[in-house]
Amino acid sequence: MSRKLIYTGKAKDIYISSEDEDMIVSVYKDQATMLNGARKETVAGKGALNNQISSLIFEKLNAAGIQTHFIKQLSKNEQLNKKVTIIPLEVVLRNVAAGSFSKRFGIEEGIELERPILEFYYKNDDLDDPFINDEHVLFLDIADTDEIAYLKKETRRINNLLKKWFEQIGLTLIDFKLEFGKDADGRIILADEFSPDNCRLWDAQGHHMDKDVFRRDLGSLTDVYETVLERLQKLT
Ligand code: UDP
Numbered sequence: 001m002s003r004k005l006i007y008t009g010k011a012k013d014i015y016i017s018s019e020d021e022d023m024i025v026s027v028y029k030d031q032a033t034m035l036n037g038a039r040k041e042t043v044a045g046k047g048a049l050n051n052q053i054s055s056l057i058f059e060k061l062n063a064a065g066i067q068t069h070f071i072k073q074l075s076k077n078e079q080l081n082k083k084v085t086i087i088p089l090e091v092v093l094r095n096v097a098a099g100s101f102s103k104r105f106g107i108e109e110g111i112e113l114e115r116p117i118l119e120f121y122y123k124n125d126d127l128d129d130p131f132i133n134d135e136h137v138l139f140l141d142i143a144d145t146d147e148i149a150y151l152k153k154e155t156r157r158i159n160n161l162l163k164k165w166f167e168q169i170g171l172t173l174i175d176f177k178l179e180f181g182k183d184a185d186g187r188i189i190l191a192d193e194f195s196p197d198n199c200r201l202w203d204a205q206g207h208h209m210d211k212d213v214f215r216r217d218l219g220s221l222t223d224v225y226e227t228v229l230e231r232l233q234k235l236t
Contacts, residue, residue, distance in 0.1 A: 010037055011050070011197060017080065022184055024083045025074065026193075028054075032214045032221060036128055043214070048076040049225040050195040055079055056232050057162070057194045064161050066154070068190040069181060084181025084191050088142055090121040090129060091151055093159050094175040098200050099212075101175070110206075116159055118152055123179070150188055151180060158190065166201060169231035171209060174200035196225055 003025065007014040010033040017023035028047035033040045051073065058070035071080040094101055097111040101119075120137055121129045137143050143151065155178055166173045176199035179192035192198075196210035203209055209228050214221045 010040075011047075012193070016083070022083050023071065024081050026051075026079050026081055028077045028079075028193075032197075032211070034211075034215050036125060041214075043221050045222045046225065049222060049229055050193065050197055051077050051079055053195045053225065053229050053232060054193040056229075056235075057165075058190075060165065060235070061158065061161065061190065061194075066158060066161070066190060067187065069183070081191070082183055082189070084183050084189060086123070086179055086181045086191060087147075087151075087188070088123040089137065089151070089179070090123050091155050091178045091180065092119040092121065092175060093117070093155050093178070094119070095159070095163065096172065096174040096200075096202075098174050116156065118155055147188060154180075154188075154190070162194075162199075165232075165235055168235060170204055171201045171228070171231065172203075174202055176200070196228055201228065 003015040003018045005013060005015050006024070011029055011031060013027045013029065015025045015027065017025055028051040030042050030044050030047045031040065032043045032046060055070070055073040058068050061068050062070060069081040069084050071082060073079045094113055094117045097107045097113060098109045101107065102109045120132050120134070122132045122136070122140065122142070123129055134148050137148055138145070158178065162176070163173045176194070178190060180188050181191035183189055199210060200212060201209040208216070208218055209224050211221070213219055213224050
């Protein structure tokens with residue numbers, strides 16, 4: 001049976017599952033983009049690596065009691081997810097100053113933030129995903145007060161788990177971006193992906209083990225993602 005394409009993104013294509021209308025198949029693509037798609041390149045093998053990394057992390061999050069959209073990995077490039085309506089927010093959590101945070105506040109990359117800092121960005125390509133605060137979220141009717149509180153609490157809970165897992169494999173979780181969605185029952189669950197495309201990971205020597213390798217032309221992106229996957233596979 002042919003399945004129906006419902007969304008084509010920068011890193012993934014999304015289809016409605018031919019078996020169940022409440023499920024989607026996410027197909028991870030061999031594409032790397034930056035600057036909202038202004039720079040776009042094919043990177044052979046990246047889709048399979050990110051699918052495996054994200055599947056592994058989401059499986060561990062599910063096991064730790066986090067509600068997520070992840071059901072199972074279907075193949076090298078495909079995973080089965082619960083269908084959700086994505087909340088148009090990029091929830092960014094920072095443990096260490098880097099990237100746009102360092103630029104905005106003139107703070108050197110690598111400075112540890114005593115209390116991890118949570119930021120919201122409005123997911124809107126036409127507006128270049130602007131930085132927004134809780135009051136903007138309310139004004140734009142993206143989430144209500146209770147939902148904002150839940151998103152923040154859940155993101156910090158996820159950070160505590162991820163930080164610990166990456167620490168166990170010699171990587172520091174610098175920052176990351178999450179997306180949440182509402183399932184058929186209106187429950188907020190973690191959606192999208194977790195991969196080196198949307199987080200920063202530094203090894204003990206300070207090497208970038210994430211998409212900054214592509215953004216800053218630091219070498220082979222797939223070599224680095226392969227190392228992250230191999231290390232994650234050693235986690236118990
Ligand atoms: N991030 C993302 N998608 C975006 C913007 C940021 O996944 O559209 C991730 C990024 O990989 C990093 C974190 O969110 O792990 C914080 O990114 P930052 O705001 O520093 O922006 P950048 O410097 O990557 O443009």
